Amino acid sequence: MRYIRYLFLAVLAIGIVVISMANRNIVTLSLLPEELAGFAKFNWTAEVPLFVVGFSGLVAGLLIGFFWEWMREAKHRAEASRNRRETARLQREVSRLKKAQSGDDKDDVLALIEDDRKAG
Structure with missing residues (x-):
């Protein structure tokens, strides 16, 4: 090639x-x-x-065309940037919820053990 x-x-x-x-x-x-x-x-x-x-x-036409296309795609780049920020925010929220859920399970298990000790 x-x-x-x-x-x-x-x-x-x-x-x-x-x-x-x-x-x-x-x-x-x-x-x-x-x-x-x-x-x-x-x-x-x-x-x-x-x-x-x-x-x-020829060069002036190419430069004008490149600039025109760059301006036309600005809204697509802005939307992609918003989507990246939203994805990062959602990933942080998912990881936070997973940590919270795993922490709750440990607390439930500890609570059951403590209840057994109190009853026995």
């Missing part, structure tokens, strides 16, 4: 390098359209290779 994982990672790395080499053209990224930048008197621009734009979009 380890070799299959290494093979997959090697193929993925080769694919990324090939895509990067095929998309080396420089593109200009602007924060605002030119008309709006003139009105706002601010425009941030950067010249980067095209593959950087594509991979940045």
Whole structure:
């Protein structure tokens, strides 16, 4: 299984390098359209290779998706935490009741022995 994982990672790395080499053209990224930048008197621009734009979009999408899923599962994690606390509380109660029950049995036996001694 380890070799299959290494093979997959090697193929993925080769694919990324090939895509990067095929998309080396420089593109200009602007924060605002030119008309709006003139009105706002601010425009941030950067010249980067095209593959950087594509991979940045891919990474941003993955991060947004991971965060979205983490937020969606928050109620399930909270419920699991409540269930763990309730289970621990119930286990403590069961052990306390078992100790109390075993202690009562000893007291009953001792009471019977003492009653026999008093009667005899």
